[in-house]
Amino acid sequence: ASLVDDVHNSIRDELFREAVREQVELEVYVPLRSTISKYLVYAWFNEDMEMKHKMKALENKPQSFFRIPKEHRSRSDWSSVSKILQEGVGRSTLPCVKLRAIVDAAKEITHLDGEERSHFPEATFFDGKVVTKTKTLGADDFLPIFIFCFVKAKIERPQALCALLQTMCDPAKMNGETGYYLSSFHAAMTHIHEDLDLSEVNDELAIFLESP
Numbered sequence: 534a535s536l537v538d539d540v541h542n543s544i545r546d547e548l549f550r551e552a553v554r555e556q557v558e559l560e561v562y563v564p565l566r567s568t569i570s571k572y573l574v575y576a577w578f579n580e581d582m583e584m585k586h587k588m589k590a591l592e593n594k595p596q597s598f599f600r601i602p603k604e605h606r607s608r609s610d611w612s613s614v615s616k617i618l619q620e621g622v623g624r625s626t627l628p629c630v631k632l633r634a635i636v637d638a639a640k641e642i643t644h645l646d647g648e649e650r651s652h653f654p655e656a657t658f659f660d661g662k663v664v665t666k667t668k669t670l671g672a673d674d675f676l677p678i679f680i681f682c683f684v685k686a687k688i689e690r691p692q693a694l695c696a697l698l699q700t701m702c703d704p705a706k707m708n709g710e711t712g713y714y715l716s717s718f719h720a721a722m723t724h725i726h727e728d729l730d731l732s733e734v735n736d737e738l739a740i741f742l743e744s745p
Contacts (some may be wrong), residue, residue, distance in 0.1 A: 619688065623689065
């Protein structure tokens with residue numbers, strides 16, 4: 534039905550672009566994948582080692598630790614979002630598929646938040662207290678949730694992966710939702726790597742980061 538209503542052929546053109554992009558990656562990227570991966574892993578080795586230890590320290594932290602507002606904490610711990618990131622981003626091969634998974638994960642956050650709120654339109658229970666749900670999910674609420682899901686997804690070598698996706702992303706999509714959510718992915722990673730203070734979370738981690 535959407536194609537029938539596509540009077541300007543924008544949906545059709547986007548589908549064609551996606552198909553061509555995927556075929557090009559299959560023909561060009563896949564044969565070079567091993568070489569590219571080795572270069573990226575080497576280039577971002579130290580950063581990804583730090584990320585690995587930080588994410589390990591964070592993996593069992595509750596939503597409250599990430600400053601997710603009570604009215605937007607998921608009863609399912611955002612498991613469906615983390616699964617999309619883990620499987621679609623962490624385990625798929627093609628960069629274009631990984632990018633689509635990032636967009637899908639971001640949309641799932643909005644969908645799941647709305648779905649859970651609709652089941653409890655007046656109030657729900659968090660931390661033993663009743664919290665009235667009146668606020669819609671805003672940009673300031675989205676990033677802490679995305680960071681939480683990023684940690685739960687346990688994506689390997691995220692710094693190297695992000696560099697790959699930023700390089701391989703279709704330039705035509707950088708100003709659209711793909712570029713926006715890729716920036717969110719990068720912001721989540723940067724927050725964990727550079728801004729999050731884990732000294733109170735894991736003393737061993739602090740020693741690791743301070744060692745030469």
